[in-house]
Amino acid sequence: MNALTTSSSLHPTSGAPAPGHVPVMLAEVLESLKPADGDAILDCTFGGGGYTSAILKSADCAVWAIDRDPDAIARGQAMAASFTNAEGQSRLHMLHGGFGSMTDLTEAADAPAFDGIVLDLGVSSFQLDEAERGFSFRMDGPLDMRMAKSGPSAADIVNKAPESELADIFHFYGEERHARRVARAIVADRVETPFETTAQLAGLIRRVVPSDRSGIDAATRSFQGLRIAVNDELGEIERGLTQALDLLAPGGRLVVVSFHSLEDRIAKRVMGAATGKTTSFSRYDPRAALTKGDEAAFIALTGRPLRPGDAECAANPRARSARLRAVEKRSTDVSSFGKGLIP
CATH class of the missing domain: 3.40.50.150 (Vaccinia Virus protein VP39)
Known part of the structure; x- marks a missing residue:
């Protein structure tokens, strides 16, 4: 559902997708x-x-x-x-x-x-482009990621899951090579300060994951893995x-x-x-x-x-x-x- 979106609403009179919303392929x-x-x-x-x-x-x-x-x-x-x-x-x-x-x-x-x-x-x-939904690290927002707006959020998983479970999420769902390093850092940091925002989590990931030669943000794979886990x-x-x-x-x-x-x-x-x-x-x-x-x-x-x-x-x-x-x-x-x- 990765359509190009420049407006987050339907056309006010026709009910059709806003002009900026162009579905892929x-x-x-x-x-x-x-x-x-x-x-x-x-x-x-x-x-x-x-x-x-x-x-x-x-x-x-x-x-x-x-x-x-x-x-x-x-x-x-x-x-x-x-x-x-x-x-x-x-x-x-x-x-x-x-x-x-x-x-x-x-x-x-x-x-x-x-x-x-x-x-x-x-x-x-629409979910990626709305900071309050907490899907994207490009804008700071609550660490949520729930498509249905119900059930455990990304923050719940990040703050409560065991280190081994977090590592599996980042490795298997995010295909992150440094999954164990990310999980270990999260568990260490959350003792003093629980994770509440996307910027907070993305900042930690960028500290422990080396920059990618392709230019992909270091937080990309871990955020993907967490989103997949939150929404099954x-x-x-x-x-x-x-x-x-x-x-x-x-x-x-x-x-x-x-x-x-x-x-x-x-x-x-x-x-x-x-x-x-x-x-x-x-x-x-x-x-x-x-x-x-x-x-x-x-x-x-x-x-x-x-x-x-x-x-x-x-x-x-x-x-x-x-x-x-x-x-x-x-x-x-x-x-x-x-x-x-x-x-």
Whole structure:
């Protein structure tokens, strides 16, 4: 959800995304989804509404949009009045919750099988650009990082977790080489002064982590790891992708945009299992053991993941790491896909 954002609000009259909000790889997402009149589309990561707005403008379709951030739900509710059908009913249906619970959310909303599902993974630019949400070290704010605005915050973890747990968070989720050094310094400092702000934590990390030749801020990887832990992002992706496959109608397409290797690795494995490209059992989706090639219930639409063009990367540096993968559910299910399996 790393869209370029120069304004943190919807357009005051149209309810459309503000002019500064440009979703990543929008053209590629629309080309992969191919929304058509009458389609039902599920946007699992509403965020600033960039994908949803473009989908609704591209066809006379309906969109169900999920977000666990109450601010995003408010943005969507403001947008809903701008997209109505011939009967005057909104074509946008907002669902408050995590996309890892998309089956329950869509069933409760009595939504149909979907002709297209899109996930734009990671943190929303609206969240990154609002200091009070505590996601970014570029601006000082409370050490929060909670997408849903509920549950343990980043400060809770930093101030209470054992050193070994902090080291694992920074190493496995942030891929920080100096994870143990960062964790040790945090535990030593928090005895006298608990961590309360993003600037406080970023300052400590910069003291103990050497500068990166690439120019990446020394706090980047540790902040990523902490954010992923606070929001259980990888678990959410694993749960969400598996459910998304089951929610597609025959001929429906699943499009996933990821922003770092941990996200993309899960997308690659789950979608590879669905298309029969996984040659060994996948802990992400047991159906991998039952489907191969032509017998699989899904077709890969992207060999290698698509990447943003040079012009988009120049206009929006946050797009540089984006990768897009897509699969399509076969119109005729030629396998016993999903039958007799333990959920």
